[in-house]
Amino acid sequence: MHEVLAAVLQVRDGQLQVLLWQRGIEPDAGRWALPGGRLGDSEDVQTSVLRQLAEKVDVREVAHVEQLQVFSAPDRMPQRRTVVTAFLGLVPCVADPVLPDDTAWHPVTDALQGSPPTAFDHGLIVRRARDRLRAKLSYTNLGFALAPPEFTISRLRELYAAALGHRVSATNLQRVLSRRGVLVPTGGTAAPGPSGGRPAALYRFAERGMRITDPFAVLRPPEPQHAPEGAVHLADPGAAP
Amino acid sequence: MHEVLAAVLQVRDGQLQVLLWQRGIEPDAGRWALPGGRLGDSEDVQTSVLRQLAEKVDVREVAHVEQLQVFSAPDRMPQRRTVVTAFLGLVPCVADPVLPDDTAWHPVTDALQGSPPTAFDHGLIVRRARDRLRAKLSYTNLGFALAPPEFTISRLRELYAAALGHRVSATNLQRVLSRRGVLVPTGGTAAPGPSGGRPAALYRFAERGMRITDPFAVLRPPEPQHAPEGAVHLADPGAAP
DNA sequence: TTAGTTTTCGCCTTATAATCGAAAACGTGA
DNA sequence: TCACGTTTTCGATTATAAGGCGAAAACTAA
Numbered sequence: 001m002h003e004v005l006a007a008v009l010q011v012r013d014g015q016l017q018v019l020l021w022q023r024g025i026e027p028d029a030g031r032w033a034l035p036g037g038r039l040g041d042s043e044d045v046q047t048s049v050l051r052q053l054a055e056k057v058d059v060r061e062v063a064h065v066e067q068l069q070v071f072s073a074p075d076r077m078p079q080r081r082t083v084v085t086a087f088l089g090l091v092p093c094v095a096d097p098v099l100p101d102d103t104a105w106h107p108v109t110d111a112l113q114g115s116p117p118t119a120f121d122h123g124l125i126v127r128r129a130r131d132r133l134r135a136k137l138s139y140t141n142l143g144f145a146l147a148p149p150e151f152t153i154s155r156l157r158e159l160y161a162a163a164l165g166h167r168v169s170a171t172n173l174q175r176v177l178s179r180r181g182v183l184v185p186t187g188g189t190a191a192p193g194p195s196g197g198r199p200a201a202l203y204r205f206a207e208r209g210m211r212i213t214d215p216f217a218v219l220r221p222p223e224p225q226h227a228p229e230g231a232v233h234l235a236d237p238g239a240a241p
Numbered sequence: 242m243h244e245v246l247a248a249v250l251q252v253r254d255g256q257l258q259v260l261l262w263q264r265g266i267e268p269d270a271g272r273w274a275l276p277g278g279r280l281g282d283s284e285d286v287q288t289s290v291l292r293q294l295a296e297k298v299d300v301r302e303v304a305h306v307e308q309l310q311v312f313s314a315p316d317r318m319p320q321r322r323t324v325v326t327a328f329l330g331l332v333p334c335v336a337d338p339v340l341p342d343d344t345a346w347h348p349v350t351d352a353l354q355g356s357p358p359t360a361f362d363h364g365l366i367v368r369r370a371r372d373r374l375r376a377k378l379s380y381t382n383l384g385f386a387l388a389p390p391e392f393t394i395s396r397l398r399e400l401y402a403a404a405l406g407h408r409v410s411a412t413n414l415q416r417v418l419s420r421r422g423v424l425v426p427t428g429g430t431a432a433p434g435p436s437g438g439r440p441a442a443l444y445r446f447a448e449r450g451m452r453i454t455d456p457f458a459v460l461r462p463p464e465p466q467h468a469p470e471g472a473v474h475l476a477d478p479g480a481a482p
Numbered sequence: 483t484t485a486g487t488t489t490t491c492g493c494c495t496t497a498t499a500a501t502c503g504a505a506a507a508c509g510t511g512a
Numbered sequence: 513t514c515a516c517g518t519t520t521t522c523g524a525t526t527a528t529a530a531g532g533c534g535a536a537a538a539c540t541a542a
Contacts, residue, residue, distance in 0.1 A: 152520085153520080153521085154519080154520075170520080170521090171520095171521080171522085174521080174522095175522095192518085192519075192520095193518085193519080195517080195518060195519085196517075196518055196519075197517090197518040197519030197520070198518080198519050198520040198521075199519090199520080200519075200520060200521090201520080201521085
């Protein structure tokens with residue numbers, strides 16, 4: 001049997017959290033599992049996981065979904081042999097979907113340490129999801145999927161710090177993203193906090209489509225020569241000795 | 242039904258090539274397909290694809306295998322609905338496995354342009370495999386899977402150029418890989434070619450395990466402070482003013 | 483010995499990230 | 513209204529790594 005699962009991640013309360021539901025029946029009753037379910041006959045895996053998220057946990061605000069990996073160990077679940085395609089899902093920090101009673105957000109760090117206990121191999125899937133997110137935050141504009149449509153650099157810095165698990169310099173974040181052209185100022189400013197301070201400028205991401213600015217520019221192809229032959233007059237119109 | 246497929250790549254004759262077999266029966270009779278087959282009940286997908294490669298095309302010299310992606314469009318194959326887990330496989334350039342009559346190597350570039358015509362969505366899988374290889378060559382030591390155990394920089398440069406599809410500077414390749422610590426001199430030298438020249442030093446890869454030296458060191462965590470508090474005496478045993 | 487070939491190494495330039503500190507822009511309270 | 517604390521923003525500087533170029537090294541063949 002083939003099923004799909006999603007590790008849906010969101011930054012809440014300054015921590016990266018994952019959406020889990022508590023199993024009511026055996027096997028692994030009482031343990032916490034990722035949302036998902038059986039693959040339908042007339043849908044592909046990504047359509048299926050989005051459908052099931054919408055149906056089961058009312059998550060329609062998923063800003064980004066991507067395939068993580070297939071888990072297929074014959075004994076990964078007792079009883080029936082089940083192959084699963086695992087996904088990473090990201091939800092902006094402003095979203096607060098209504099959840100069923102058996103469903104809740106849990107800090108990823110806690111879940112990876114057994115609190116709450118996770119069902120089957122779902123803990124491993126959560127770890128893969130977190131690692132993938134951390135890697136992609138470094139070299140893509142995947143941050144758009146964690147951030148609101150408009151945000152200040154400070155706000156974005158908090159999101160990155162929560163997701164990456166370490167401190168992040170606002171100055172550096174600002175310029176690294178700007179250089180890549182994924183950060184666009186909207187012109188507006190946010191109101192200062194209660195203790196004053198300079199009002200922060202608002203930004204948005206250039207595109208929501210995982211645009212990557214030359215991924216891993218290492219061992220890149222040689223620069224095309226400016227004008228190997230002919231067309232030289234174009235580059236040199238009226239030069240004087 | 243679930244099946245596994247592998248795009249097995251190797252550099253031959255200075256070109257990146259892929260292993261294909263010609264289908265004898267409908268559907269898509271006469272077109273060229275990737276090796277693979279049905280997932281067994283007691284094996285995971287990676288075990289399965291390695292088994293089938295060994296059984297069907299006598300490829301036991303696969304140096305590296307990794308999951309690419311699940312392809313699951315309901316209509317990706319006529320007749321029966323089939324979900325496939327696609328793999329990337331890499332074979333060192335020195336290997337020359339015995340192949341069945343219906344099986345042959347084809348340049349990836351040609352296959353992607355319809356020569357020979359590929360079956361089902363296998364052309365798309367080949368493209369994904371090539372792109373993945375190119376990306377990973379930039380920031381991992383995946384080159385070990387294309388290269389012999391020992392090699393010269395010139396030889397490695399040819400392999401990289403063939404796989405990446407553009408010229409590669411031997412000087413730069415040498416230093417980029419050395420800096421990462423994945424290139425280890427063996428001490429030996431290769432015999433000069435028929436037209437003379439300085440004999441080249443032999444190298445090997447440091448590890449065959451996809452060791453990555455700090456992947457994408459962007460937005461990296463701040464350096465740990467030398468000695469924030471306590472334990473200072475350890476770092477400073479018997480210092481005099 | 484000389485010419486030709488190939489490899490290897492050092493120096494320089496460029497590109498990008500990280501760090502530091504000062505200036506700008508706002509509230510608050512004397 | 514005028515210092516003061518706070519937060520944001522920007523410029524200058526440093527650090528690191530990749531890319532390019534040419535000279536020197538090490539060999540073969542005439």
